[in-house]
Amino acid sequence: MLEQKKPTKITVLGAGAWGTAVAIAPASRHDVLVWGAHPAQMAETEAARENLHYLPGHPLPASLRVSADFEGALAHVIDAGVDDAPLLILACPVAGLRPLLKQLRGRTIPNAVWLCKGFEAGTSLLPHQVAAEVLGNDIPVAALSGPSFAQEVARALPCALSVASTSDTLRERVVAAAHGNNMRVYSCDDMIGVEVGGAVKNVMAIATGASDGLGLGLNARAALITRGLAEITRLGVHLGAQAHTFMGLTGMGDLILTCTGDLSRNRRVGLALAQGK
Secondary structure, eight states, rough: OOOOOOOOEEEEEOOOOOHHHHHHTTTTEEEEEEEESHHHHHHHHHHHHHHTTTTTTTTTOOOOOEEEHHHHHHHHHTTTOOOOOOEEOOOOOOOHHHHHHHHHHTOOSSSSEEEOOOOOOTTOOOOHHHHHHTTSSSOOOEEEESSSOOOHHTTOEEEEEEEEEEEEHHHHHHHHHBBBBEEEEEHHHHHHHHHHHHHHHHHHHHHHHHHHHHHHHHHHHHHHHHHHEEEEEEEEHHHHHOOOOOOOOIIIIHHHHHHHHTTTTTHHHHHHTTTOO
16 A cells, blocks of 8 residues: 555545535545536635535535536646645536536546446446546546445545555555545455445345335344345446455445435435325
């Protein structure tokens, strides 16, 4: 593992709930800037020192910089130099990944680490496949994923994540920067497994919420989660993943959290479906 000798320059592109939480977490130890696309919203966030729209009730650390200047946000990490191990984190949904990557194409960015989970609509591509189409294979990329609700991360409650990349150096950089305080980050090279686990667990969370909303009981919930994990594993292996990945944080861990946690939006969708909404 790389030794963290000095603060890392980190830019988070995306000021939603999860992007804001991921920016808050390392801000006490690193030089972090979070960018949002809407100037008025970012001005409001800066004035309140709180993301009132997406993550209310969680004050921003004094050291965390807020900006709506895209070029300035990129310069924060591009000007850092490779030796300073900067990180560019993309905190957009899967639907926004390709447009954001297109904005980065042709630029000398140090890396691209995304937080989104899912398959791209229309292409059924995983995020790393979208990145390969847009950026090619010359820029190191990674997926940071795992069982994590933004509200709890912003409160500095204990959390464990996985970073997946084929680049050993990038994995080490993400671990060195993000691992600390109440966050533990594990490393693996199975990007397919991590991304499939993060995508399909959302479907199972909707099903589990519907089951609970219909009053089918805890036995049914356990069956859905367990058999859901088996199906996710089979799908992932078919797509080229390693089976053991699904026994970890981005398989079993993410599935359990999303299917049972009251903060899960997908679980709430299932509950609402059961109520006829």
